[in-house]
Amino acid sequence: MNAARSLTLRSISKSYVAGQNVVDGIDLDVxxxxxxxxxxxxxxxxxxxLMMIAGFExxxxxxxxxxxxxxxxxxxxxxxxxxxxxxxxxxxxxSAAQNVGFPLRMRRVPKADADRKVxxxxxMIGLSEFAARKPAELxxxxxxxxxxxxxxxxxxxxxxxxxxxxxxxxxxxxxxQIELKRIHRELGVxxxxxxxxxxxxxxxxxxxxxFSQGRIEQIGSPTEVYFTPRTSFVxxxxxxxxxxxxxxLGDGVVDVECLGTIATGxxxxxxxxxxxxxxxxETIRIRPAATAPSPTGSTMRIxxxxxxxxxxxxxxxxxxxxxxxxxPGIDMPPVARGDDCTIEWDAARVHxx
Amino acid sequence: xxxxxxxxxxLIAILLAGxxxxxxxxxxxxxxxxxFPPPGFWLGYYRHFFSDPxxxxxxxxxxxxxxxxxxLAMLLGVPASFALVRHQFRFRALFRLLVLMPLIVPHIxxxxxxxxxxxLLGLVQSMTGVILAHTCLSIPVVVLTVTSAxxxxxxxxxxxxxxxxxxxxxxxxxxxxxVLRPAFLVxxxxxxxxxxxxxVIAIFISGRDSATLPRQMxxxxxxxxxxxxxxxxxxLLAAVLAVIGMQLAARLVRARRPRHPA
Numbered sequence: 292m293n294a295a296r297s298l299t300l301r302s303i304s305k306s307y308v309a310g311q312n313v314v315d316g317i318d319l320d321v322x323x324x325x326x327x328x329x330x331x332x333x334x335x336x337x338x339x340x341l342m343m344i345a346g347f348e349x350x351x352x353x354x355x356x357x358x359x360x361x362x363x364x365x366x367x368x369x370x371x372x373x374x375x376x377x378x379x380x381x382x383x384x385x386s387a388a389q390n391v392g393f394p395l396r397m398r399r400v401p402k403a404d405a406d407r408k409v410x411x412x413x414x415m416i417g418l419s420e421f422a423a424r425k426p427a428e429l430x431x432x433x434x435x436x437x438x439x440x441x442x443x444x445x446x447x448x449x450x451x452x453x454x455x456x457x458x459x460x461x462x463x464x465x466x467x468q469i470e471l472k473r474i475h476r477e478l479g480v481x482x483x484x485x486x487x488x489x490x491x492x493x494x495x496x497x498x499x500x501x502f503s504q505g506r507i508e509q510i511g512s513p514t515e516v517y518f519t520p521r522t523s524f525v526x527x528x529x530x531x532x533x534x535x536x537x538x539x540l541g542d543g544v545v546d547v548e549c550l551g552t553i554a555t556g557x558x559x560x561x562x563x564x565x566x567x568x569x570x571x572x573e574t575i576r577i578r579p580a581a582t583a584p585s586p587t588g589s590t591m592r593i594x595x596x597x598x599x600x601x602x603x604x605x606x607x608x609x610x611x612x613x614x615x616x617x618x619p620g621i622d623m624p625p626v627a628r629g630d631d632c633t634i635e636w637d638a639a640r641v642h643x644x
Numbered sequence: 645x646x647x648x649x650x651x652x653x654x655l656i657a658i659l660l661a662g663x664x665x666x667x668x669x670x671x672x673x674x675x676x677x678x679x680f681p682p683p684g685f686w687l688g689y690y691r692h693f694f695s696d697p698x699x700x701x702x703x704x705x706x707x708x709x710x711x712x713x714x715x716l717a718m719l720l721g722v723p724a725s726f727a728l729v730r731h732q733f734r735f736r737a738l739f740r741l742l743v744l745m746p747l748i749v750p751h752i753x754x755x756x757x758x759x760x761x762x763x764l765l766g767l768v769q770s771m772t773g774v775i776l777a778h779t780c781l782s783i784p785v786v787v788l789t790v791t792s793a794x795x796x797x798x799x800x801x802x803x804x805x806x807x808x809x810x811x812x813x814x815x816x817x818x819x820x821x822x823v824l825r826p827a828f829l830v831x832x833x834x835x836x837x838x839x840x841x842x843x844v845i846a847i848f849i850s851g852r853d854s855a856t857l858p859r860q861m862x863x864x865x866x867x868x869x870x871x872x873x874x875x876x877x878x879x880l881l882a883a884v885l886a887v888i889g890m891q892l893a894a895r896l897v898r899a900r901r902p903r904h905p906a
Contacts, residue, residue, distance in 0.1 A: 347803050367806040380804035384822045397809030
């Protein structure tokens with residue numbers, strides 16, 4: 292539909308109080324048509340960064356560019372960026388169609404043309420019959436779609452989404468995730484998606500930028516961020532984790548605090564280095580009855596078994612540390628609280644940080 | 645609810661609404677002086693009221709002064725409200741206190757102050773003087789109404805408008821103003837009423853030519869107890885009730901509008 296644009300952030304910083312950077316030197320290159328998520332806890336600077344891209348906040352330092360052109364001096368109303376706000380920010384006194392038509396009206400698009408575009412946008416989100424309704428007469432999910440249509444209808448260079456699904460219930464949220472993906476695929480527009488929900492970021496993004504304390508801790512594909520996090524923060528923030536301290540012994544062998552010496556995939560790390568070990572709970576298999584520990588296995592005493600339906604979470608204890616194991620429902624062996632059991636994993640799945 | 649509570653609230657209601665039920669019937673009375681209960685039904689006092697320039701003049705004055713006050717109070721109160729809610733500045737708390745002061749200071753004290761102050765400026769006995777004084781009284785009403793609406797106004801709506809390409813003035817015209825319109829309307833109406841039924845300051849500084857309806861009622865009551873005063877009271881009451889009723893009706897219409905959240 293429109294030519295997708297790239298976005299570049301060069302050492303962007305923002306401070307409200309001198310010496311305290313809310314955003315602290317963000318560098319980012321977003322490719323045309325890419326879907327990039329800003330993932331992080333609240334106060335990590337992800338929303339502030341988004342607001343600076345939209346132009347509502349001015350960076351204290353750094354440079355923002357779209358398609359290679361600096362936009363720092365461009366006012367928000369001239370930036371041609373679409374944005375979906377957290378609470379949708381629909382105009383309450385305008386109908387759904389008027390809301391969607393607003394950006395076209397601002398751009399003095401001829402009426403016939405605008406009407407056609409609004410109708411197409413409403414059709415795209417499946418709300419054609421609701422064109423005349425006011426936001427108050429629409430459900431949360433419908434309001435969300437109207438906000439999305441309004442941010443897309445004028446073919447912006449870039450679309451920013453600020454936790455747009457936060458207020459929806461779980462089923463609706465998953466449905467909207469799929470719909471957003473479809474829209475992104477169909478329009479090919481560059482999208483920046485801010486969220487604190489790691490499953491959402493995982494499900495939708497081409498790349499995830501993990502924010503912490505005003506910096507990007509890691510940026511990479513969902514698989515990279517999930518399985519090979521660069522820091523313990525990323526490991527613990529993205530997904531469920533077993534994060535243990537250890538010391539390398541060379542040739543991929545690590546002496547881990549509660550598991551003893553185990554084999555890992557990191558064969559090129561020199562010996563004698565303090566590291567963190569990440570074993571994702573779902574990469575661990577569980578067998579009833581304790582057997583002798585091996586380089587890719589150990590034993591633990593089961594403290595808690597939680598049934599989630601599609602999977603079980605088994606929390607065990609080993610030498611004073613909790614170990615979490617996630618087992619698909621159909622693979623769950625007959626183990627119970629208080630049992631000793633054997634746990635095993637693949638050395639290649641053990642990530643050393 | 646306990647029977648005693650019901651009785652008590654009924655008593656209070658009667659006490660509060662009582663004067664209305666006395667004054668209104670009296671205005672339709674045949675009695676030559678104020679007398680309750682009225683001996684018979686007659687529209688003569690209304691005819692008298694509307695044909696006597698001593699009454700119709702003040703009615704016109706009251707509308708002119710109320711209208712002027714409304715316009716001035718809105719022109720000053722609305723920007724003050726925006727400043728108070730949206731901007732940080734030195735002495736903001738003091739500024740707010742000053743703006744709201746006329747609510748606290750007794751009217752009679754303000755009236756005395758205006759009397760001597762406006763005397764120096766040659767504004768006593770002029771319509772301008774009354775409008776200025778009433779504007780001071782009405783600004784707190786405007787500021788209270790508008791600031792409470794502004795505090796609840798979601799500024800992301802303005803961000804959204806800017807994001808979609810609206811310049812600041814367009815944003816105000818198409819988004820901020822329409823969303824706040826009900827609050828502006830209420831503020832304007834209350835500013836008008838506040839002036840329309842104000843008596844104390846009007847007695848002190850409105851002269852013969854600029855007498856307001858409440859002032860004329862007071863004079864009439866003091867001098868002759870003209871029963872047309874009950875017609876004046878009833879009309880004053882009706883005007884105020886009409887303004888408030890309009891507001892309620894508008895709100896009812898809005899609430900009646902169908903909602904179909906799916």
